[in-house]
Amino acid sequence: MVRSKRFYNFVQLLFDLIVICFSYFIWTYLKSFFGRPYTSANIASVKVFVPYVIIAYLLLFFIYRLYEVGGVDFYETFLGIFFSSFIIFILGFALSFFLRAFSVPRTVIIYSFIIQIILLALSHFVVNKVYIKVSPPLKVLVLSKDEKEAKTVSEYLKGLRAGKTNVQITLIEGNNFLKKVEDALKNFDLFVIDDTFNVEEKFEMLKFFAYRDKPVYLVPGVYELLLLNPQTHIVNDLTLFEINLVNISGVERIVKRAIDIIVSFVALIIFSPVILIVSLSIIFDSGRPVFFLQERAGVNGKVFKTIKFRTMIKDAEKYTGPVLSSENDPRITKVGKFLRKTGLDEIPQFINVLKGDLSVVGPRPERPELMEKIGEDTPNFDMRLKVKPGITGFAQLHGKYDTPFDDKLKMDLLYAKQRNVILTDIYVMFNTVKLFLLPKKRK
Structure with missing residues (x-):
C-alpha cells in the first residue's frame, strides 16, 4: 500500500x-x-x-x-x-x-x-x-501554449520527489484544451498550468479540475499575485475585495521597524570581529577603499546609497558604465569572490537598516539606472518599489543570483502579499542563516 x-x-x-x-x-x-x-x-x-x-x-x-x-x-x-x-x-x-x-x-x-x-x-x-x-514516480503534465515556457517549468518540476518524477508537456492550441486534458486525466498524478493562458482560460481549466477532484498547480502571473490574501468586505449583498499591493498594517510597520533595529544592532555587534578581519583582507588584497557606496532605488523610488564591502577592483565601471555583474565577472577580486559566495559583503548594509533605508527582509534593491533596462524585459518590475527593500527576502531565500527577473518579481510580490508579515520576516531571517553554508544558492 x-x-x-x-x-x-x-x-x-x-x-x-x-x-x-x-x-x-x-x-x-x-x-x-x-x-x-x-x-x-x-x-x-x-x-x-x-x-x-x-x-x-x-x-x-x-x-x-x-x-x-x-x-x-x-x-x-x-x-x-x-x-x-x-x-x-x-x-x-x-x-x-x-x-x-x-x-x-x-x-x-x-x-x-x-x-x-x-x-x-x-x-x-x-x-x-x-x-x-x-513511492512510485510522480507523473506530472504541464499544460502550456508556449513550448519554451513549458520546458522551463518542466525543468523546475523535475526536482519533485527527489527527481523521481516523470514530467510531460501538452501544448494547447485554440479551444481544444478541455478535450486534451480530459484524455490525460487517468494518466497523470498532477497537472500544472503555466502562465501562458489568459484569465478566462485559466478559470475554465481550474473549474474543470475542481469538479473532478484532481490536484492542479497554477504558475501565477502578476494578476493572480495581486489577488492574493485580499481584505474582504460585504456591503449589503455585494461582496468586495480590497486589493493592496502590500498587506501590512500600521502596527505591523512599527513592530517590523523595531525588529529591524534590534536585529541590526545585534548583528553588527556579533559580526564586529568579522568586519575587522574582512576590512584588513580587502586592504591586503586590493588596497583601499574597504567599503563601496552605490546608489539604489528604495521604497517609492527614493534613491539612497547602500554600504557594502568592496568586492570588485577600484573604478570597476569606469569604462563600462553601469552593467549587471555576472558569476565569473573578471572585475571581482579574490577576496570579493569569497565575500560574495558567503554573503559577508552584505554585513555593512545593517547600517542602512538602522538609517531606515533598508529593512532586514524585503525585495533586493536595484540600481536606478538598471531599473529601466530590467523593466524593458520584465513589465511591472517597478511594483517592487512599493515595498521597502531589504538585505534578504524571498528571492534570495528561494532563488539564486541568476534567477530571471520576472521570477524574482513574483517572489517579491508573494512576500508583499503575505497575510502576516512579521511571522514571514522571522521565517526568512532564520532560513537566511543557512545561505551562508549553501554556496549553490549564492552563485
Missing part, C-alpha cells in the same frame, strides 16, 4: 519528538548505569525543562520545513537540523535560568545537543529514503 506524503511527514515529526525526549533522558540513564547517577533534583528539573524544549523544537521544525520529505537536498535538511539543535542548545541554558531549573545538569544540555544532531540526521535520512523507495 502506497502511503501519502502527509503520512511520512507525520512519521518524521513523531520520530523527531521521540529523539528530542530520548536525547535528554538517555544521558541521565547512562550516568546511573555507570554508577554516577544524577540527584533526584537533577532529574526533576530535566522533566520540567523538556516540555519547553519540545515546544521550541516544534516551532523550529516548521520554520526550517523539516517535515518535507522527498524534495529537499539532504545537506540543506541537515543544516536545518543543525541550526534547530544549536538554537535549542542556546535556549537550554537560558530556559534553565528563567525557569529556575538550575538543577538541570549542563552536561545533559551539551550531550543531548550532540545526540540530537546525530539521531535527527539519521531519522531524516532513513524516512526520506523509505519514502522515495516505496
Whole structure:
C-alpha cells in the first residue's frame, strides 16, 4: 500500500519528538548505569525543562520545513537540523535560568545537543529514503501554449520527489484544451498550468479540475499575485475585495521597524570581529577603499546609497558604465569572490537598516539606472518599489543570483502579499542563516 506524503511527514515529526525526549533522558540513564547517577533534583528539573524544549523544537521544525520529505537536498535538511539543535542548545541554558531549573545538569544540555544532531540526521535520512523507495514516480503534465515556457517549468518540476518524477508537456492550441486534458486525466498524478493562458482560460481549466477532484498547480502571473490574501468586505449583498499591493498594517510597520533595529544592532555587534578581519583582507588584497557606496532605488523610488564591502577592483565601471555583474565577472577580486559566495559583503548594509533605508527582509534593491533596462524585459518590475527593500527576502531565500527577473518579481510580490508579515520576516531571517553554508544558492 502506497502511503501519502502527509503520512511520512507525520512519521518524521513523531520520530523527531521521540529523539528530542530520548536525547535528554538517555544521558541521565547512562550516568546511573555507570554508577554516577544524577540527584533526584537533577532529574526533576530535566522533566520540567523538556516540555519547553519540545515546544521550541516544534516551532523550529516548521520554520526550517523539516517535515518535507522527498524534495529537499539532504545537506540543506541537515543544516536545518543543525541550526534547530544549536538554537535549542542556546535556549537550554537560558530556559534553565528563567525557569529556575538550575538543577538541570549542563552536561545533559551539551550531550543531548550532540545526540540530537546525530539521531535527527539519521531519522531524516532513513524516512526520506523509505519514502522515495516505496513511492512510485510522480507523473506530472504541464499544460502550456508556449513550448519554451513549458520546458522551463518542466525543468523546475523535475526536482519533485527527489527527481523521481516523470514530467510531460501538452501544448494547447485554440479551444481544444478541455478535450486534451480530459484524455490525460487517468494518466497523470498532477497537472500544472503555466502562465501562458489568459484569465478566462485559466478559470475554465481550474473549474474543470475542481469538479473532478484532481490536484492542479497554477504558475501565477502578476494578476493572480495581486489577488492574493485580499481584505474582504460585504456591503449589503455585494461582496468586495480590497486589493493592496502590500498587506501590512500600521502596527505591523512599527513592530517590523523595531525588529529591524534590534536585529541590526545585534548583528553588527556579533559580526564586529568579522568586519575587522574582512576590512584588513580587502586592504591586503586590493588596497583601499574597504567599503563601496552605490546608489539604489528604495521604497517609492527614493534613491539612497547602500554600504557594502568592496568586492570588485577600484573604478570597476569606469569604462563600462553601469552593467549587471555576472558569476565569473573578471572585475571581482579574490577576496570579493569569497565575500560574495558567503554573503559577508552584505554585513555593512545593517547600517542602512538602522538609517531606515533598508529593512532586514524585503525585495533586493536595484540600481536606478538598471531599473529601466530590467523593466524593458520584465513589465511591472517597478511594483517592487512599493515595498521597502531589504538585505534578504524571498528571492534570495528561494532563488539564486541568476534567477530571471520576472521570477524574482513574483517572489517579491508573494512576500508583499503575505497575510502576516512579521511571522514571514522571522521565517526568512532564520532560513537566511543557512545561505551562508549553501554556496549553490549564492552563485
